[in-house]
Amino acid sequence: MDATDLLRRLVLCFVFAGLAACAKVGSGSQERDFSDRSIRVVATTTVVADLARMVGGTLVSVEGLMGPGVDPHLFKASARDVATMAEADIIMYNGLHLEGKMADVFAEMQARGIATLAVAEGIPDTLLRESALFQGNYDPHIWLDAILWKRAAHVVAQRLSAMAPGHADLFVAQGNSFGAALDTVHAYAQQAVRRVAPAQRVIVTSHDAFGYYGDAYGFEVVGLQGISTATEAGTADVQRVARMVAERRIPAIFIESSVSPRGIAAVREAVRARGFEVVIGGTLFGDALDAPGTPSGTYLGMLRYNTDTIVEALTNAGGH
Numbered sequence: 001m002d003a004t005d006l007l008r009r010l011v012l013c014f015v016f017a018g019l020a021a022c023a024k025v026g027s028g029s030q031e032r033d034f035s036d037r038s039i040r041v042v043a044t045t046t047v048v049a050d051l052a053r054m055v056g057g058t059l060v061s062v063e064g065l066m067g068p069g070v071d072p073h074l075f076k077a078s079a080r081d082v083a084t085m086a087e088a089d090i091i092m093y094n095g096l097h098l099e100g101k102m103a104d105v106f107a108e109m110q111a112r113g114i115a116t117l118a119v120a121e122g123i124p125d126t127l128l129r130e131s132a133l134f135q136g137n138y139d140p141h142i143w144l145d146a147i148l149w150k151r152a153a154h155v156v157a158q159r160l161s162a163m164a165p166g167h168a169d170l171f172v173a174q175g176n177s178f179g180a181a182l183d184t185v186h187a188y189a190q191q192a193v194r195r196v197a198p199a200q201r202v203i204v205t206s207h208d209a210f211g212y213y214g215d216a217y218g219f220e221v222v223g224l225q226g227i228s229t230a231t232e233a234g235t236a237d238v239q240r241v242a243r244m245v246a247e248r249r250i251p252a253i254f255i256e257s258s259v260s261p262r263g264i265a266a267v268r269e270a271v272r273a274r275g276f277e278v279v280i281g282g283t284l285f286g287d288a289l290d291a292p293g294t295p296s297g298t299y300l301g302m303l304r305y306n307t308d309t310i311v312e313a314l315t316n317a318g319g320h
């Protein structure tokens, strides 16, 4: 709604409906001021929900649609999820087609006048990884680079500030505080990778979630599936990855909490058939955080946990 449109609607409602109805103008959209109560945020993934909580603090109530272990590429909103979204003051999602089956429901919510925010879509294209699989699309897994995720935190702080101008200073302060914590975990990961011999700095996982992580922290990344899990890995993918692991004697490969471990188990068997033993180095949290209350149940804990798991597996198993 542009300013002229809003003015016209205001005039019309004063004339025809009286003052009470005028309070409804802009309901659910950004024109409303939420400074007098907490903002109801509905977030798609556990990672986006964590971001909303870190930036919004006690001034937001956050409900996440996807639990731990849920794959966002395949997630479809249930009737209950749609009802939850319809009650939101704002729906926050990652965007860049991460939530590949939710485009229609986002459009429906927008049509109903509910505010939405794709936290990844304010990031300049030049900082995004192009998708080899889908031309013109970008890799959506930006949160696995803590510095890129700072930009998403800024986007959320700006939007919450616009919704509740009375609390803008607090949202900006909380965003900055989270940003400082992101700097710390980023430095931790950059330091940790140095323990791994350069030739062994390879992360083999179920799907290509770790491209940004690899770029940021110095790992080569090999996903069995592409940047989406919508297509299952075939025998050729398993053999391609197994050959690479065996030839380069990569000591460990990893499963992901939101993807079936079958594909990685098949790679392990195929590597064994080539006369080399590779271990499953652990479970990484790529597209979903762990359960609340666990060390990897928050974004900051997750990045540290993934880094420790990767570094330990690639160093401990090395030399065997």
Ligand SMILES: [Zn+2]
Pocket (backbone or CB within 6 Å): 073, 141, 207, 208, 209, 227, 228, 229, 286, 287
């Ligand atoms: Zn993914």
